[in-house]
Amino acid sequence: MPLTLLQTLAAPFRRPLSFHRRSGSKSTVTAPRSPDAAKQVGTPSSATNALIGDAGGIPVVDFSGFLDGSAKQQTSTAILDSFKRFGFVYLKNYGIPTEKVDEMFDWSKKFFAQPMQVKMLAPHPGVPHINRGYVAPGVEKFTQSNDSEEVAQLRNKEPDLIENFSCGHDESVLGKNIWLPEGVLPGFNEACQDFYWKCYEVEISILRTVAVGLGIPEDHLAKSHSGRDQSLRLMHYPAVPAKKLVEGEMSRIGAHSDFSSITLLFQDDVGGLEVEHPDHPGEFMSVPPVLGAVMVNAGDFLQRWSNDQIRSALHRVRAPPGMTDGMTPDRYSIPYFCSTDFDLTVDCLPGTYSDSNPKKYEPITVSTHGVATSLPRLSVTRTRR
Numbered sequence: 001m002p003l004t005l006l007q008t009l010a011a012p013f014r015r016p017l018s019f020h021r022r023s024g025s026k027s028t029v030t031a032p033r034s035p036d037a038a039k040q041v042g043t044p045s046s047a048t049n050a051l052i053g054d055a056g057g058i059p060v061v062d063f064s065g066f067l068d069g070s071a072k073q074q075t076s077t078a079i080l081d082s083f084k085r086f087g088f089v090y091l092k093n094y095g096i097p098t099e100k101v102d103e104m105f106d107w108s109k110k111f112f113a114q115p116m117q118v119k120m121l122a123p124h125p126g127v128p129h130i131n132r133g134y135v136a137p138g139v140e141k142f143t144q145s146n147d148s149e150e151v152a153q154l155r156n157k158e159p160d161l162i163e164n165f166s167c168g169h170d171e172s173v174l175g176k177n178i179w180l181p182e183g184v185l186p187g188f189n190e191a192c193q194d195f196y197w198k199c200y201e202v203e204i205s206i207l208r209t210v211a212v213g214l215g216i217p218e219d220h221l222a223k224s225h226s227g228r229d230q231s232l233r234l235m236h237y238p239a240v241p242a243k244k245l246v247e248g249e250m251s252r253i254g255a256h257s258d259f260s261s262i263t264l265l266f267q268d269d270v271g272g273l274e275v276e277h278p279d280h281p282g283e284f285m286s287v288p289p290v291l292g293a294v295m296v297n298a299g300d301f302l303q304r305w306s307n308d309q310i311r312s313a314l315h316r317v318r319a320p321p322g323m324t325d326g327m328t329p330d331r332y333s334i335p336y337f338c339s340t341d342f343d344l345t346v347d348c349l350p351g352t353y354s355d356s357n358p359k360k361y362e363p364i365t366v367s368t369h370g371v372a373t374s375l376p377r378l379s380v381t382r383t384r385r
């Protein structure tokens, strides 16, 4: 990729916006807890003053030391270590005030509370890889499988119980935004756009920490993420009988890994998110929401980019922990999927390969990677329109 093109793409777009693994799962386990999170996750002592605890075994890191420059290296090491071991990390003091996140959740609730005919004024186009517009409950089913027979069988099973609304940048190959018509839910479209750019700032800071952790130039990853090909998705899981989720008769979101660089995952206080245990494939750890923290996970593309040093972990949403009877509460979450510009070719990151540990992957663009790995998976979703 010529440098000039890289530089052009590195200039952020501005408002207005417009490996892998088996499916299947076993039991849920809780990672052993200890009062000393640093010890528990085997984190080097240099990272301890950025670590402020753990939740369900996954480190909680105070991001302010990176943002104000007082603990850049420690914060970066803590985040990178957690990405390498778990593929996930919680961040506190990451730069978006809690009230802003709460406001976005309020908008999400208002949107999903609209009658179906209103939500369908911004319909998803029905093309699997396009993250735009509203997808009604009963349309999607998530899987990690690329096996056509397994996928065909899944299509005949109950879909995931989820509705969602996605938006992004109008100039993305993911397509132009599909908004509600003007005058319907005034303020909603603007709130989504505003939140998108707030998330973008956090994304860039996190990508900088990963680079610092890896000991490469701080802007190495950030400069490949112009902000054009990200997606903000509002998710709503309606209330369902807990028993059906526990017995596997219904599912909220099936086990999957995310596809691109990193995901910021904002969740309400309902719980139910589970992450595959790093030492016990097929077993899942229950990871609770942490007040004021955003969960961040690495995606398949970052795993590949880091020559498999960073883990893109399977995760899923089940019944809230301990709940086996009665109706579950509704669950709302807001993932923000971060991607390198889709047309940019990236090679394994410097320092992640050597003569004794050669590159496992050829240079690739996100689009090629996506077509090879994600489209078969996506094809099982959005099949029931």
Ligand SMILES: O=C(O)CCC(=O)C(=O)O
Binding pocket: 235, 253, 258, 265, 267, 273, 315, 316, 317, 332, 333, 334, 335
């Ligand atoms: O709702 C959640 O907490 C998980 C969402 C998720 O994993 C996804 O949309 O990729």
Ligand SMILES: [Fe+2]
Binding pocket: 256, 257, 258, 315
């Ligand atoms: Fe996900």
